[in-house]
Amino acid sequence: MADSLEFTRKEFPFLRREIDGRPIVYLDSASTSPKPQCVIDTVNGVYQHTAANVHRGIHTVADEATEAYENARREVAKFLNASPSEIIFTRNATEGINIVANGLGLMPDDEVVLTPAEHHSNYLPWRLRARIVPVGLSTDGFPIYADVQKVISLHTKIITLAHISNTTGIIAPVEHWVEAAHSRGLPVLIDAAQSASHIPLDVRALDCDFLVLSGHKLLGPSGIGVLYGKRERLAKLSLYQTGGGMVRYHSEDRFEVQDVPQRFEAGTPNIEGAIGLGTAVKWLRSLGMERIMAHSKSLGRQLVHGLETIPGIHIIAASAPLESRIGLVTFNLKVPGFSQDALARLLCDRYQILVSGGFHCAHILHHRLGFEGTVRISTHVFTTHEEIDKVLSALHELTDTYCR
Template sequence: MINNIFKEQDFIKDFPALSKMIDGTKVTYLDNAATTLKPVSMVNAVNEYYLGISTNVHRGKSYSLEEVSNRYEQCRYAVAELLSCSGNEVVFTRNTTEGVNLVANGLEFDEGDKILVSSDSHHSNFLPWMRQAQLLTVRTRNDGSLDLDHYYELLQLNPKLVAINHCSNVTGVYQPIEPMLRAAKEVGAITFVDAAQSIPHRRVNVTQLEVDFLTFSAHKMLGPTGIGILFGRQAMLNNLQPLNLGGGMVNWVEKDSYDLRKIPHRHEAGTPHIAGAYGLSAAIEYIQNLGLEAMESHDKSMGQHMLDLALERDYLRVINSAPNLDRGAVLSFQIPGLSELDDIARILSDSYGIICRNGHLCAQPYVDEHSEGQVLRISAYVYNSEKDVSRFFSCLDELQGVMF
């Protein structure tokens, strides 16, 4: 049993979704790697903007506009404090995917340039690079773990950019990014980290990492959908071509020229998700009140509990069950003999109230390599307990005797 750091009753009042029912059965939410539930304080912050004088930001002069603009920029500095970086190194995006695309399209790639990625990457950290240059893909071992020896071998081919997946959305395994980034810098590569699955669970200090760019989304860390973050070193953001052109990112425009604003605003064309920034600020405050160290400890304990229970069942095959890895509360497995798991996921939801995920998890090359078809994924967050995970496996045991 896990010595729970967080108690379920502590979250009931903050997360109304925890009391929801499906056909008379209380919901057990285990799809947090896709998106987390939302606390009341975050929703209230979003409503504060929409129900107030919801002006735009940085356009015109009025008391209300300056008040809203200040709140918007306060969010930027809350993110900067979270990452231990400067405020002008924080760019607001729509999500992690846009953060990757902003960098992939803003850098200049020449014919013959190489980009190094791992084969367990999310499609968002795979497809944008595929369009720009030749991909060097780090292979995985038979058990699904990343072949780090192969990673260091591929670095000798001098890739222009190395895009590291900090934590897999399939396995919950964290990569040792400090030495990986350091080695990439030693061969002169630009370094990029997809932190969508790590920032919600543990502290990531970018000043201690040799990382040029890092991106993540608010909705995976108790925040609203539609807003994400791209961190970039000042020099890198200054040299990055803006993905979008339009209002808000220029100082002035003439008929045949324009002058870009300073970073980060040159990368934020158009009206931003202002309410989202209010919500992200509230989500960060909630997380900081819980304590990132406690959240990381809970994440690791839950991840180990998931793995232990899965390995007890011989009708499951875990994707990357390698021992002694740094893993969080994300676990995927296949059911040998079943290539499609839609019916299993639907019954878990409709009959047991358990919400999880099935499919290829937007990581199809990796899942196809290590599974006969679809996989089933469970993923926990701070409001989940070992009882939620144990209930999931008990329900799966019941289905095992009937459906497979």
């Protein structure tokens, strides 16, 4: 089958790795992604040529570091169609959600509307501070997004959802949720940790109030993430952390904090991480996010069609429309004597195919469905149709061997 993004494979040194002398098939990008050479070179370049903090130094190298860091912010802003002043560098998506959950001043009787398919990172920060009100779930694990209007109440303070769940792999109708929230004057936070790698993002068109993502899933370094927020929303959040870099003036009687985004970037940031992320999103934009989405959807279709032919398989959110599915599919496959973790391990040990096994930080969804775990296959720009054929044929071989 033709694969228009196969040429990108040569950019990823990690894809040349072998296990037990055999080449790997990497189908675990929803956990974290390999890095293209341009990102590796960028991060190496920072270490080779720079030793300076940002927004603090006076010398030439410090100016260069600040310029490179702020240039990365501009690249991320372009990637999201935001203004650079709306981009806060965080450690990861989790930290972005925590900044908002902390900053809204939630009280125990306040309500947060979300879906039961949320990642722990978009569930626990809210649960700690307010009452969780999830929309319903279909019997196969597809959130009933249309219920959002019904569950918003006078106590609701924010509504939030994964743009693409890391377990269902389905593009959520976020526009509908934004409309529902805004009709009641409520803010919306979109968790784009998964969607950022697979579909175009445009915060202006989405009109979301907050959006978070993680660099490490987006071909960038670990320990760097992004919180996007509308300026007026960010300005109203209470402080999350305090320290150097976020303060403009500090005397014994008072202190004055910086404007956003610096206001939320206390302490020395992950400078090389941010600069590496800037390179990653620039590279993705050069490939074209529409093209990446088409590729991802075509891998998703191939996966679902192939998995459906395996007897006894339960695909999560199987009833969801195929056109809203990306190259990320999770399933429960009963193979006597094997937990879902053990199945994932077997795919690695016997076939060098790397996938995820377990709960994927979505315990609530798994509890609701009564599954003691699932296996997740997830793709990225470099994944080929041949690789999907390989995992499908391995799964057929395993069920033929152990399910007779």
